[in-house]
Amino acid sequence: MTGSPVLTRPSVDPPAHPRPAEGAARRPGRTARLRRRNLWIYAFLLPTFVLYGMYTLYPMIASYWYSLVEWNGFTADQRFVGIENYRAVLADPMFWSAVRITLVFMLIVAPLRVFGAFFLAILLNSPKLPFSAFFRTMYFLPVVTTTAIVGVVMRFVLDPASGPLSVLAQLLGLGSIDLLGSSSTALATAALVYVWKFFGITLIYWLAALQTVPRDLYEAARIDGAGAVQTFRHITLPLLIPFLLIITVLTVEDCFHAFDLMQTMTAGGPFFSTEIIEIYIYRYAFAATIPQLGFASAAAVLFGLLVLVVVGIQLWVTVIARRSGVRA
Template identity: 85%
Template sequence: MTSDALTAAVRPGVPQRSSPELRPAYRARLRRRNLWIYAFLLPTIVLYGLYTLYPIAASYWYSLVEWNGFSDEQTFVGISNYREVVADPMFWSAVRITIVFMLIVTPLRVFGAFLLAMLLNSPRLPFSAFFRTAYFLPVVTTTAIVGVVMRFILDPASGPTAAVAEVLGLGPIDLLGSSSTALLTAALVYVWKFFGITMIYWLAALQTIPQDLYEAARIDGARAHQIFQHITLPMLLPFLLIITVLTVEDCFHAFDLMQSMTAGGPYYSTEIIEIYIYRWAFAATIPQLGFASAAAVLFGLLVLVVVAFQAWATAASRRMRRGTV
């Protein structure tokens, strides 16, 4: 039975939407509603097209030309820019630094936030709502401001870190001025900045576990470590895959924090791919927009691989959830 027939059977005497007396009025009302929807969406569509879609499309063209960004002259060079980028050892250094940065940040955020979420998810913990807010507060703080403040805090001459080191008799410590510690320091600040969002992911995942399973396990005499091993971990395994991929993808967008803290220094030891692109596009004596666009396209392909892996992880997580529920 169709929905119209069912409506007529349940509510006899009420005209159906497909009836001749309501069809023109219903269609007119539907057109007016859709018109308002598109009217409200239009500013977003226009701005998204101008500031997101157009720059992405233009970067592909700029990657095929030699252009300094100021003159009207654009010389078509084909894939020459890509060859120069691939042949540049600094590009591969930026790729390596980005990967090292990701390998530092991802385990700390994923597993550290998991332990914290397990603690904050306990109903026995007092002031759990306060602690959740406190850990999430850095997430909503502007990243560039965090970088500037942290640079002041870690200043070896006048920052609080220098004062503490002097009291402890450690001497001057320049964490951001040394090539051996700058990347690790910036990575730890990045972990602290976005630790709260990963914690929220885990808290949301923990809320999906039915409490009946815990109650049944306690009635059967299971201890805390047995409940964690046989209920919590298997139920959270699908979420581990998704949260890890999301964190890995997020590590490719650390430009604002790294630029405000180190600007890629010292000696290019913290120059991730985004700063490498920025340096050639805007910070060079003679900007090379074509070269920078080619590097950006290659970086986009790398991110696209991560996005494809994220799609696979999401599908795999759904299959795992069906197997555990």
């Protein structure tokens, strides 16, 4: 007896479709979490934005308006005078003297910081030097010290009557030394103190740049029989030229901000021999019997243009140097 064939229904898998309900539930939840996270980020950044706007952006913008008015800062009366403040500043010989002193100060400080820190970084970067971490820390310690405090302390150290340097000179029979009281030595003395104060920053720049040089190149040069001078000339120096340009720009720009040290050490004296542009602006804006905020603001705007010109010249020289290097 043969049984009748059993008819089976073919199994057909249902087409795979995404679950719209589950996907729709996940996306809004994820979006909400991202939104909450971004809100927290903006909440923590808000105080920085507010303070930066109040104490940096607003004074910068307001100085342009103040440079066009005559205002003593005490009354609400502001008389619009246009470019008269700029004409007065440009006609003042003391302004050009402050410009010259600022540029001389920069020409003293920048080479000492850039090239002095470069050669010291080469020594401290050597793995054969013992206590290299200790020396790096010692050179960086003056950077974390308040600049105004450094100026006050150095003024005491260089005091011609009771300062340690003058006392030591008298013991050696050299007589009293008044480096800050002489117009021929005050600027150079303040510049050297400024170099010592911020030398550690430039040193850190160079140490970071040296870390970018691959060690494989040094090992290959050593295998080929290259000496220390040849390795420095053909490997280290070419790879550090881009960093030299960047560090020089940063150092030169930093040299224009020596107000706190110069004010506490010399206050622009003696006989205005150390009056940089920042002290010149401060003298008319705050130290005068009747402040001239419009005049001081015009000087500040011109000072900003001077910084832009100097940085622009550096960038132009950088472009020329790079093009010459590519052609060579």
